[in-house]
Amino acid sequence: MKKMIDSKKQWNIIDEKLTSSDQAQLQELELNPVVYRILKNKGYTSDEIQAFLNPSPKNLYDPYLMHDMQKGVERIQQAVIEGQKIVIYGDYDVDGITSTSIMYESLEQLGANVIYYIPDRFKDGYGPNKEAYQRLIEDGAQLIVTVDNGIAGKEAIEFAQKQGVDVVVTDHHEIPNDLPDAYAIIHPRFAGSEYPFGGLSGAGVAFKVAAALLEELPEDALDLVALGTVADIVPLKDENRILVKYGLQVLNQTIRPGIISLLEKSGIAEKKVTTDTIGYSIAPRLNALGRIENANEGVELLTTLDDQRADQLAEKTVKLNAKRQDIVNDIYEQALAMLDSKQDDLVNVVAAKGWHEGVLGIVASRLVDQTGKPTIVLGIDSKTNIAKGSGRSIEAFHMFNALDGHRDILEKFGGHHMACGLSVDVNKLPQLNAVLNLEAKKQNLTEKSKEIQDVYELSIKDATLEMYEELNALEPFGEENPRPTFYFKDFQLESVNLIGKKQETLKLKVSGVDAIKFNVAEDEYTEIKDNTTAFQFIGNLAANTWKNQTNIQIQISDMKLNSSELQKVNEPNKVVVARKTQLKTGDFLAANQTYIFFNEKLYQNVRPHLVHGSRAFLYNDFSNLAGKEAVIVDFPLKLKDFEILVPQLKKFDKITFWCFSVKSAAKIGLPSRNDYAKVYRFFKSVKGVDFKKDVNKLANTLQMKKDLLVLIMQVFFEVGFVKIDNGVVSGVDNVAPQNLEQSEVYQKHLQKIKSEQVFLTSNPAKLEQWINELIK
Template sequence: MLYSKTRWQSPAADPDIVRDMARSLSISPLLSSLLVTRGIDTPHEALSFMDGGVEAPHDPFLLKGMTEAVPRIRKALKEEEHILIYGDYDADGVSSTALMIHLLRYLGASFDIYIPHRSNEGYGLHNHALDWALQQGVSLIITVDTGISAYHQIAYANEIGIDVIVTDHHEPPELLPEAYTLINPKLPDCPYPFKGLAGVGVAYKLALAMLGEETPKEWAEIAAIGTVADLMPLLGENREIVRNGLASMRNSRFSGIRALLDVSGVTMSTVSAVNIAFGMAPRINASGRLDHAGRAVALLTTEHADEAEQLAGELDLLNKERQLVVERIVVEATAKLEQLTQRGEIPDIIVLAEHGWNVGVVGIVASKLLERYYRPVIILDIHPETGMCKGSARSIPGLDIYAALSSCSNLMDHFGGHPAAAGMSLHRDSIEAFATALNQYAANVLTPEHFVPVTSADAEVSISDLSLQTALELERLAPFGMSNPLPKFIIHGATVKETRTMGQEGKHLKIVLQQGKSTIEALAFGKGDLAKLLPVGTMINVLAELSINEWNGSRKPQLMLQDLSVQEAQLFDLRGAADAVRQAAHIRELLLPYSGAVTYRAAAVFQSERMAPQTELIGMSFWVYDKEAGISAANKDDSIQESGHVSLLCLLDMPETPEQLDALLNVFPNADNIALLHSIKDGRERLIIPTRDHFKILYKLLASITAVATPEHEVLLRLSRQSSLSIRMLSKMLDVFEELDFIERSQGSVTFITQPTAKSLTASSHFVRLGQMAEMERYFMEGSLSELQDWMLSRRLGVS
């Protein structure tokens, strides 16, 4: 049984509106329902959304401050002033800076650029940078993707005689800087109708205001990169920016973009917003996280293919390094959290700090821990000399992390952000009080329901609905991104027809799902280990995105798995595992994310000869097969004894007797999953279901071998040589003969009784028991999963 990681919800669209719009636009009911559930419920809105170009883009001069900025820049050009572009180190800031460079190059301006170093300087305008600008002869600064909160710094710029034009898109503070002019659609008195522009979107509007129809079409490529990378809503004007940028990018004339697409493994002719988000943006961001963002700016502005290829390669290596750094910190942070919570529950807000946690990636680490534990997470890097900590927070929908930080602002030197993410700095001496204060705040805000993640799906469908034609039609909703995600579909009751792994070391999962006569392939990247949990024949529910697989000129629909669930208890066949204990620990970790909201309990059962694997199986209860009681606890676990419920039951060894099996089923009547990890006995060593012929042959052999008292070990050796039966099997058959008075055992020897009283084999309890043991062993050793599952169910019903 696998519980989905999140609770799936799919909205219900008004069937009348869906039907009417499908008929009006000659589109499928599925596409119509997707549009309606996204708030697009008229044919006019739908056409505008799907095809674009229905409405003209907004006039850039509607942006407050644009009428002041354009003449000031023209004055600087005319008087040959030296201009400074002041940007930010993330992908939006890099794109904004690159776009402004292209504009000032086009205008023939004299200019420099300045982007602060993430680790050494931090976000925003800095007075020392303004001093440097003054030394360079700068008289005008144009900020991009920053500046709206730089009240004191811009006041200082005014003091030293530098004008500042701020272009930004972040939330304006109450106290606005007294710049030459401010351009930000979110300013309270700005009449611009679309408020969702990225920083690069505002810079693009400045370029349009300066050049009008002369603005090169390809600049939309750079605007598209920053818009997607900064997770701006792909609605309204942003859709047109990204749509136009992608169309241009498919035949890009920018050497840097071509090289970046190449190292990202993206085919230029089919580049999408998803490729920008997961291919290009991480490499651009890696520059600012581990090095300096100037390298990424150089890539987006170079005019030389060789330089572009070199820079793209460097960013690709930086991104690989970033991935390794993130992976290391995630492992360290997870271990630190588990150590801190050994004696208690995971706190409502997770706060972790350590030396050597690169401040450039702590936000990514926080996101990964949030995904794993579904708690707000704050990750802090401690400076080894000063003790100052810089960190990032990521939160869940139920908690406004900016408000939580505001509640304990006295403990921090600085903080800023919004409800979902934030940054802060504080001294390490304040960390404990900081974590305590945050969790006190959270205790008054969060309820148990907040800790159950919810995923919004678009529709519940059947596999037969997901054709190639459907996948092609859904492309009309692209570009996909924030506020317009790739459609997610729920499929209930599909059967796993095929399971296999792909890629290096089987890293990725591929399964074939079937419903009736319809089948479809489904992929899950990085989930290859799940193949162990999804044997053929498993009934499964999935949450997935629909895509198109193109290979060798053929095209077919395929699913990208996002989540899954299995509603029936499962048997996992790991019989004959080389290291049963290691495999038990591994499958426990695999199942942990799919344990649902229930308390996760796991148990391991083994024969008394095996030492209890205390260190390898931390967090599991241990049970030992017992010749008298059948099974007994090796460590006390009252919760399991009371409920009989475990998420995972690991059979490190198989039961040796029916009594042990029945005791096992009695103690664990409600196991969600059972992992079979016992060794496989050599064929000759196994018990077989005895027949009368077996005993006839053995009777004749015993008559000749034990006419006089003969040591039992010698008898067994001679019998094993003269028959195909194992010594183990023969020993148990001797138990039957002894019970029926056909032989006598005394002082380690066996003597044949020449004229025994005739008795039926079935009168022997040992004979019946031997048959039961042989049957049990046959199922456990060589039975298929379905045969063993059915047989165990019948035993369980008998026990209950």
């Protein structure tokens, strides 16, 4: 079979039909059906849809519900009254810069003796630094208030407290087992806290502290909290959605000289500021300050009232960002060339001398997008012979777990599921490469592993400016509320062209609608042109204005060639993979069809809907199993179950695999040791929880997917780490250590992930070939 363009992600196509109850709610809410389907798929009730579409400041939570808010605010107020020197200790990214600015402006408004300090990425590193604290204390600091950091700064904070300098921590990051002995820890997810929403950014926490200090909503800081919230990629739901919606309104009418000048010098002053403007234009420029030099000037840019100084700082910010882009592009090209000789590696590891440490995370992200593989990019220090850098991962590979057990070969290491920072001796780079490939195999990562993306089915005739405007009701877009991605159907591919200076932009005419995709190779363009009927794509709707004319445009995010369409010009296969993400009764109307199931419950549900002459079988029931064609409706939870069925498939002339799955185990993921520890600590610290009733609130508090939390609780219940009494869950004291990965619940979940990698996320053509070979 001819080599095909394949999608970078596994598309989960949602085409749920609206019920009569849905139609009634639709009329009551006066919503576009597509918008309603999207919100319904998120699990929102009618009331929740109303709240989502109409976020209001009145729904912001009382800041004093947050852990230690009262204590922290009283200590800051004492410092203000007594004229003590307060130092705001921030961070060098956008969330840290905006957090610092919010706290600084609020304390200045109260007449405080206040300064701010942004640590240097290259000298101080992230978070509280003992040497930096010592310098600040020697310079007269009497109270240190951290913003967007501090929860993991045990050593530096204990040093400060011993010097008689109190530290008030305001943070939103992961809570470690060993907490710092700070005067107060203000954190939205602190165990036992009554705060209803744990997803705030550092700027969000600073904003809530400011609200408590000022005893009113600090509306002047809404623009800053929107910048920090969007830039830090926290969930745009609940309180964050309110802060960003109203923050964008302030941003679009901003009187801050620094922001006005930055927008002008970035060429976007005349455009409406949206979350995309922040994510793609404002945030990268502000981040460039901390990546290339020092981010102190970022706070000055956001808070200055001097127009001339604002222009100077904005000019410098734009120039540093351009420099950052050039550095990133240069390293990216070098790294990409290195990967040509590493095609067989499951995890990319690249390192070189002279690479700028401040941009390696960006390069790693771009390489992940390009290759679909987890990637680590390291810069080598010629003097120390230490390679230091960043890693970025994919959903199917837990990067922290992969490296956590190999700290003996690393100088420094820290991170989470999707990212890490590390240092390693150059001589141990081959060992690091080997370890990552080994761990990738242990996690069942293969070249077939793909991230699953939800997409909504949309006819091309509905791709209109009117639809685009209707979808804007879902704004602001961001993490956990992305701009809707659609799988387009019922189209004809009318023209295929490459445009742009480097001829790397694909421009299509699809049933009269323009569609574009950036960074397309010439061989991909040729394949599409030669196989127009096999072309499939997903993308977002956008408005494109050219010469004062605005038209709808589709921005393609992923594409592939349909193997079944290509198959028409090749030798026919006995096996056809035609995956289904949803099942409807209409799928079972074919006469004289044989349907085979692995899931007994699904088998029992479907049987009443079969038409006369069609039959249904379980995979291990071979009585009268024969016919011309068969449909394998779902797939096995264990690959061994499939081996039982394979010999029986020889009886059929054609077998179609729908590979339907009720719920994706891979999307749930595997719990990390940190996940287990966090949940266990919570249930040990809280006397009892009605888990079934409060599961959504618990998942939000722990910042964890609900399904992952449920999986962990099932494991804990099996091994006796928790007990249930009348529906109330509580932790068990003095439990013996156990290997949780050996539990039956965990192993079943792991088996399903392995099976999904074969039947759900593999290349369809390769899966067809593999099954055909098995049958033969």
